[in-house]
Amino acid sequence: MKNINNSKLKIIPLGGLEQIGMNITAFEFEDSIIVVDCGLSFPEDDMLGIDLVIPDVTYLKDNINKVKGFVITHGHEDHIGALPYVLRDVNVPIYATKLTMGIIENKLKEHNLMRGTKRKVIKHGQSINLGCFRIEFIKTNHSIADAAALAIYSPAGIVVHTGDFKVDYTPVFGDAIDLQRLGEIGKKGVLAVMCDSTNAERKGFTMSEKTVGATFDNIFAEHKNTRIIIATFASNVDRVQQIINSAYKYGRKVVVEGRSMVSIISIATELGYLNIPDKTLIDIEQLKNYPDEQTVIITTGSQGESMAALSRMAASIHKKVTIKPGDTIIFSSNPIPGNEKAVSNVINELIAKGADVIFQDTHVSGHACQEEIKLIYSLLRPKYAIPVHGEFRHLKAQANLVQELGIPKENVFIMRSGDVLELNDDSAAITDKVQTGAILVDGLGVGDVGNIVLRDRQRLAEDGILIVVLTLEKYGNQVLAGPDIVSRGFVYVRESEDLMEEARAVINDALDECIDKNITDWGKIKNIMKDSLSDFLWKRTKRNPMILPIIMEV
Numbered sequence: 001m002k003n004i005n006n007s008k009l010k011i012i013p014l015g016g017l018e019q020i021g022m023n024i025t026a027f028e029f030e031d032s033i034i035v036v037d038c039g040l041s042f043p044e045d046d047m048l049g050i051d052l053v054i055p056d057v058t059y060l061k062d063n064i065n066k067v068k069g070f071v072i073t074h075g076h077e078d079h080i081g082a083l084p085y086v087l088r089d090v091n092v093p094i095y096a097t098k099l100t101m102g103i104i105e106n107k108l109k110e111h112n113l114m115r116g117t118k119r120k121v122i123k124h125g126q127s128i129n130l131g132c133f134r135i136e137f138i139k140t141n142h143s144i145a146d147a148a149a150l151a152i153y154s155p156a157g158i159v160v161h162t163g164d165f166k167v168d169y170t171p172v173f174g175d176a177i178d179l180q181r182l183g184e185i186g187k188k189g190v191l192a193v194m195c196d197s198t199n200a201e202r203k204g205f206t207m208s209e210k211t212v213g214a215t216f217d218n219i220f221a222e223h224k225n226t227r228i229i230i231a232t233f234a235s236n237v238d239r240v241q242q243i244i245n246s247a248y249k250y251g252r253k254v255v256v257e258g259r260s261m262v263s264i265i266s267i268a269t270e271l272g273y274l275n276i277p278d279k280t281l282i283d284i285e286q287l288k289n290y291p292d293e294q295t296v297i298i299t300t301g302s303q304g305e306s307m308a309a310l311s312r313m314a315a316s317i318h319k320k321v322t323i324k325p326g327d328t329i330i331f332s333s334n335p336i337p338g339n340e341k342a343v344s345n346v347i348n349e350l351i352a353k354g355a356d357v358i359f360q361d362t363h364v365s366g367h368a369c370q371e372e373i374k375l376i377y378s379l380l381r382p383k384y385a386i387p388v389h390g391e392f393r394h395l396k397a398q399a400n401l402v403q404e405l406g407i408p409k410e411n412v413f414i415m416r417s418g419d420v421l422e423l424n425d426d427s428a429a430i431t432d433k434v435q436t437g438a439i440l441v442d443g444l445g446v447g448d449v450g451n452i453v454l455r456d457r458q459r460l461a462e463d464g465i466l467i468v469v470l471t472l473e474k475y476g477n478q479v480l481a482g483p484d485i486v487s488r489g490f491v492y493v494r495e496s497e498d499l500m501e502e503a504r505a506v507i508n509d510a511l512d513e514c515i516d517k518n519i520t521d522w523g524k525i526k527n528i529m530k531d532s533l534s535d536f537l538w539k540r541t542k543r544n545p546m547i548l549p550i551i552m553e554v
Contacts, residue, residue, distance in 0.1 A: 032131025143366025
C-alpha cells in the first residue's frame, strides 16, 4: 500500500490523552476523516455542579464535509458517552459491534436521536470502507464483551488502534483475542500502533476474568448462611454472568439493583451475551418472600458514587434494601483514581452496620499489563508507536517499554489532545495544533457553564454571597429605603450584627460620596459600593464574598 503522491495521514486526538476518559481521535487523509470513539469524562472536584464533560469537536464541525463516520471500539462511557451530544453537530453514521451498538441505541433512545442517526452493526473480522479508509474490526478482550481493535488501512499505511484491551485466553463469553489476525497484519507491515496504556506501569500479565468466577464460588461456598450483596461495574457483563452462575449453583435468587445495571443487563440478555437460568432473577419487590441466605443482590456503586444503589444502602436511604448485621458485601472492582476516599467511606459505613465487607481478589483489570503490551507490539512490529488511553505517567511508561523492544525513541510519540501528527513511511512529526477542550454539561445545558460561571460557583462555595438592596428616588439619587444586607454562606447574620451594622455604615459612606460627586450612573454607584464593602470585609474577616448590589428606583 505504498502511497505514490506522498500525502500524509493525520492523526488528531481530540480528547482522551493525559486523562482516563473522553476518548476521541480523528484520522484524516486528504478529503476523508473517520473518528474513533466519542467518550465523556466525569467532572473534576473543582467543577461544581457539573454532571459530565464532553470533548470540543469544533474541528469536526469545521470539516463536516470530510467526516465519514464514528467507528466505536467498545461500549464504555469513556468511549461512547458523548455521542448523543456530539451527534447534534456531527451527524454521521456509527459503526460498532452488536453489544456496543445495543448500548449506544439505548442512549440514542433517551435523547430521541434514533430516527436521525444511521447505524451499522459490524462483526469481528469484517471491514468497512469509509472514504479512502478501510477499517477492519479485530476481536479483543476487555471488561465489557464485544470489544474490538481496529486496523485502519489508509493510503499512507496501516495504523492499528487496540481500543481498551487485555489478553484473556479463557474469556467468560466468546473467543479469546484474535492474536493470529494481529500477527498476519504485522506481516503486511504496520505504520503505527496506538495502544492502551492504562496498566503500562504494571508488570506481568492481567489475570483472566475467569479467576474472579473461582473467587466468587469460594465466597458463596463459605457464606452459605448470609445474604450476599455484590457491587460491580454495570457494564461488566461477564462479571455479572459469573455471579449469576454461582448464585444458580448455590440455589440463590438474584436481584439486580441500580438503573445502569438493570438497563445493561436487559440489553445483554436480549442480545444473547448473558445466559440467565429460568426463575433465577427476581424483582426487588419479591426479596421479602425469600430468606436472606437464598438471595444475592447485584448492585451499582462500587466506586462510592453518592447516588448509586450501594451508597444509598450504606447511608440507610435506600427504599427497598436495608443493610443488616451479617450481610456479606463484595466490592468487585478497584477504585478509579480519585474515588478512593468515597469508596473507603462507603466501606466504613457498611462495616459500622455490622456487614462483612470483602474486596480482596474479587476483581481483575480489563486492561493489558506490560507483558501483553509487549506481545501486541511484537506481533505488529510497527514503525511508530503512539501510546494512548492514560494519564501522562501511563503513556510515558508505555513509551519506555516500547523502546526496550527496539523501536527508536524518535519514533515514539507521546501526544497531547489537539496535536496533529502527520505521518507516512518516510517520516512522522507533530506539525500543528487544533482547538480541543472540555465542554461542561450541567442538566440540560451543554456548554453554557464556562470558566467564569465555575469561578463564581467556586467563590460562592468558598466565601458565600452578600446582597445589598437599596431604593433610590428616580432622577434625584435620594436614598429612600435601605441599604439592607442579605448574607448567604458568609456569616451567620444573627451572631454578627455588629459586623453588619458597620457594613451598612460603609455602604452609606460610599453612597454619600457618590451623591457629593453627582455620580448618577448606576453601574458606577454599584462598583463604588462593591469596592468599598469588599475592602472593609477583607480587612475585618480576611474573606472575599461575592457582593451583588441591587438598586431599585421609585
